[in-house]
Amino acid sequence: MIFRNVVFFFLLASLFSTQSAFANEYTQKSSDTFPTFKETTPITAQSLLSLDTFQESLYEESQGFSNSAYWHKLTFPKITTESTDKRLHLGISYYIINNLDFYLFHGDELQQHWARGALQTWNAKDESYKGIWIPIVLSEQKETTLLIRKQGHSPLLTPIMLFNDQEVIDKKEQKLLFWTVILCSLIVLLTHNIFVFMLLRQPGYVYYLGINITILVSLSIITGFNRWIFPEEFSQWTTKNLFFVFGIATWILYKFSLSFLKEVQIPTAESFTRRYGDLGFIAFLIATQLFSEQVSASLFALIEVFMFFFCTYWGVKAYNKGFLAVRFYLFSWLTLMLGSIFNTLIFWKVLPINIMTESILPICSLLQLLGFAFAFADKSNYIERKRQLQAITDPSTGLPNRTYYFEKLPLLISKGAHDQPNLALIMVEITSHLKLSQAFGPAQADIALNDIIKRIHKKTMTMDGFLPLPLTGKHTKHLMRLTIRNIVIVSTTPNELKSQIEQIQQVLDHSILVNKAHFRHQYKIGSALYPSQGSNLDKLYQNALIASNTVTYSSGSWAPFTNKLQSNHAHQLRLITLLTDDIKNEKLYFDIQPQVDLSKNKIVGGEVLLRWHNEYLGQISPAEFIPLAEQTGLIYKLTYMIIEKAFQWAAAHSKELTTHTLSINISALDLWQEDFAKRTSQLIQKYNLNAEQFTIEVTETSIFQNNDIVISNVAQLHQAGFKLAIDDFGVGYSSMQNLVSLQTDELKIDQFFVMNLLNNKQSQTLCRNMINLSEELNITSVAEGIESEEILNLLQMWNCQLGQGYHLHRPMTPASYLNLLDPGLSESSHQ
Known part of the structure; x- marks a missing residue:
């Protein structure tokens, strides 16, 4: 850039110095007008010389646009012997004239003819590149005349300037x-x-x-x-x-x-x-x-x-x-x-x-x-600056991104370490993005997500106590977007953390319009303190993420990080690793809990219950490992494994199970898989089983939404002959909607209501109403968690159709279940 500026200055200086060098006297010898003749019919220079038809009044007309040819006449008196200027030089500055001829006469005798038009072949190549210069040799005996003929569509000819020999050499150079x-x-x-x-x-x-x-x-x-x-x-x-x-x-x-x-x-x-x-x-x-x-x-x-x-x-x-x-x-x-x-x-x-x-x-x-x-x-x-800015910003919102967090933020924190030794990282995860994508499409979901993130940023820009994040162009932000649904904010006042998060929650809790429907984002917030809970940004983000993952829909939307959460998280990571290995090696198994017809006190089927015994950790509760499997995506492999194991066992004992049904639990997430019904139907055909003997139970606590994939899977399962049931009914989301969407055959009343029947009138009311609802909808009612004779009597009195629980039968191995069904064995009493 410095080199270009030097060249720029030098060129300017040289141009203006060159211009001024020949500006002196250049126009001093030019004339304002010349005698002019307008050619109406072709005429030679020799003929025109003898005519006295030149008029200065025509000169102005000759300088404009015209298809006519014009002649100009310059006359010089004869010179004396003592005269020093015996030759003059005519110079013309403007060259875009198609035909331009110069005729020099001494008296009436033609001395020379020059062709200098833009469309003519010039007859003086040695003078060509220096411009139009016509040497006029003056006569001592006769008057000297120069006739100039101009023809073309371009205007102008003047200025015409005259110089002596020395001047013209200088001017040409x-x-x-x-x-x-x-x-x-x-x-x-x-x-x-x-x-x-x-x-x-x-x-x-x-x-x-x-x-x-x-x-x-x-x-x-x-x-x-x-x-x-x-x-x-x-x-x-x-x-x-x-x-x-x-x-x-x-x-x-x-x-x-x-x-x-x-x-x-x-x-x-x-x-x-x-x-x-x-x-x-x-x-x-x-x-x-x-x-x-x-x-x-x-x-x-x-x-x-x-x-x-x-x-x-x-x-x-x-x-x-x-x-x-x-x-x-x-x-x-x-x-x-x-x-x-x-x-x-x-x-x-x-x-x-x-x-x-x-x-x-x-x-x-x-x-x-x-x-x-x-x-x-x-x-x-x-x-280049824009490229660098794009590398550290999110393209959708213009906020600093993951690269900024790990490359730029450490420098900001180290610079302000003296003034702000303690900080807090607030991590907000907007969990409703997947639901929005499935309901309205990814484009609308992204728009809604970007909108709420911008609203949060706008709110934080009006608040004190957040670390400013400078960007190129003197722009300052408060938010960083680390993933598509995770944003982080750095608080410089950890003692005001609760108040700051409450203001952010107010923005998140405000409903928005998506396709003319009111929608409220679901989210989880985690926080971690710097440097006590993370001496570097990687550890700090990890701990804030651990805290946010502990948020449940019943515990609130914010969880600060604690050391206990760290140990729990480490344990969960180990569980996930071991579960992955044991699924791969098919080390999980199942028990069966019998289901009883309450009106006949007879076993009519059983529920397949997944079990996991790990060689390092021992027996692990499904309540602990199934949510982890749903979070990590292992649930799909787990579901197919238990379905195939149950089908394989049922096929091996088809005679004993001819009049009994089996219920198999799946996650609602399984219904989001396009080929779930197809694969399940292929398995039932592989083992030559009757699908009507099997009930697919969908856990109601899973968030479920009606969409084309789910509808297709439900239709295919029904078409194949499977029954569908809603498990844990009443404690999850959109229960009534699920009854319709799943075309439910069975409704399983959650044990939370059943176990409280004796001492909770609300539970009695809800339980009775659920049984009545099942009867009205012509679906089977199943009560879980029957643990006493009194509860059993109440359910029988309300006409609940099926029941299961420890008072009836405990979960047992498949072999024990078969023994229970065999009429040759002693009938099992209520346990």
């Missing part, structure tokens, strides 16, 4: 130096930019290269250099189609602007200019081929105004959005438009043509190319 600096600078800059493009391949850079090339071509046309740096055919074609070339250059600049400002989505994809801009330029290019140069010039002036307004507007809008790279873009754009507008004003004769006005466009062109180069450097820095 100075002018050559000026244009050499301009064109060489453009070529060097173009070469440099090609190498930059090859290295960076930055989007939009190809348009910038196109701008470089078209500006080089445009300036070469204006200065006449196109005749010597391009082939003759191409040079003449560009001269004939000057505004077509200008249109291409402006179109490329338009495309460059769209590409450059794409980072900030300006203009938007739906905007009128983005959708129809290309069509407008195509229409203009076609118009340049159909209409006169004057019409093309008028249309191009409108395009310049359009581009000036919109590109400036876009640039300012992008800058206001924080896209600082647009600074040099605006400078370059305004500089180029300034040069183009000045050049147009010259073309329309609003400004006179002189070295000052003639130099504006090439200098502005060079400045804008340099400016665009700086703009690209700025944009590259912006993109």
Whole structure:
């Protein structure tokens, strides 16, 4: 960047010094008007010389757009012997005239003819690249006359300037130096930019290269250099189609602007200019081929105004959005438009043509190319900063992410260790995201989740006591999003932790609208203290996560970390590891608890109860390992294992079980598996069993929602012949909804109500009503947890159909269950 600034300064200095070197006296010898003749019919220079039809009043007309040819006449008296200036040199600055002829006469004798038009073959190659210089040798005997014939669609000819021999040498060298600096600078800059493009391949850079090339071509046309740096055919074609070339250059600049400002989505994809801009330029290019140069010039002036307004507007809008790279873009754009507008004003004769006005466009062109180069450097820095910001922020919310937590946050904490030695990490897990995805689709679920996270952040920004998290661009946040549903906040006032969490809970407890339905997020909050409960951020997050995982729907939504939770968590991790191994090795087994028809006091079936005895930990309760299996996804393997074991055993004892049913427990999560019913049906066919003998019990305490997968599984299970039952009815979620969704065949009343029947009137009321509900719905009522004769009598009195419990039969091995069913054995009494 320093090197570019030095080059930039040097070029400016050299350009203006070159310009000032030949500005002196350049216009002092020019005339305001010349005698002019309008050619209506073809005429030779020799014939015109003898006619006295030149009028200065026609000069102004000759400088505008016209299809006619105009002649100008310059007359010089004969010189004396003592005269020092025997030869003058005529110089013309503007070169885009199709046919331009100079005829030098001494008296009525033609001395020389020069062709200098843009579409002519010049007859003085040695003077070509230095411009149009016509040597006028003055006569001592006769009057010297110079006739100039101009024909073409372009306006202007003047200023016409005269110099002596010494002056013209200086002027040629100075002018050559000026244009050499301009064109060489453009070529060097173009070469440099090609190498930059090859290295960076930055989007939009190809348009910038196109701008470089078209500006080089445009300036070469204006200065006449196109005749010597391009082939003759191409040079003449560009001269004939000057505004077509200008249109291409402006179109490329338009495309460059769209590409450059794409980072900030300006203009938007739906905007009128983005959708129809290309069509407008195509229409203009076609118009340049159909209409006169004057019409093309008028249309191009409108395009310049359009581009000036919109590109400036876009640039300012992008800058206001924080896209600082647009600074040099605006400078370059305004500089180029300034040069183009000045050049147009010259073309329309609003400004006179002189070295000052003639130099504006090439200098502005060079400045804008340099400016665009700086703009690209700025944009590259912006993109790099944006890339770095994206690496440490969540794309959906703009909040710091996991990378920020582990890479940036430690530095912030170490810097503030002296002022804030004690901190607290608050971890919020929004657990309802999966339910929302299943109910409304992942897109709506993500929108709802992002919305609640932004609301929490907005709330925390109004609160004191949270660690500020600086981002690029002087933005400060309070929240970090570590996973899709986990956010963390660092409290700098652990003594106010309870109050802070309560305010966060108020935001979370507020219902929101999702697809016109009111919804309240479910969540769990865990917290851990720094440094007493975690000396590094990894340990701190781990402990906050452990605390949040202990939250249950009956214990509240926040749990602070304690050392006891740590030991429990370690124990759970060991359980998960051992359970995984024992499932793989099929070391789990089942017992059966008989189910009794309460009206006949007869065993009609049994419930398959999963059991686990580990060689290291001994017997482990299902209440301990089944929730862990649901949390870790092991529940699916566990379910298929116990189903197959039960089917395999039933197939081996099909004769003994002909008139008895078996109930097998599954998790509600199993019904979310697309192929659950299909696999279960395949197993029943594999063992050649009758599905009507089996009841699938779904644990009611699991969160259940009605969706297509569940409906399909339920329908397939019923179609195969299985009965479905709701286990632990009354203590979970949406019980009535589940009765309908599962097309329930059995309702199992939870033992919580049954065991309290003797001393709790509410339990009696609820239990009786559940039995009546089953009767009304024509489904079987089953009471769990019958542990006394008095409870049994009450249930019989209320017409409960089936029952199980320790008072009837304890769980037993499959072999003992078969012995119980065998009529040859002694009937088992109530235990």
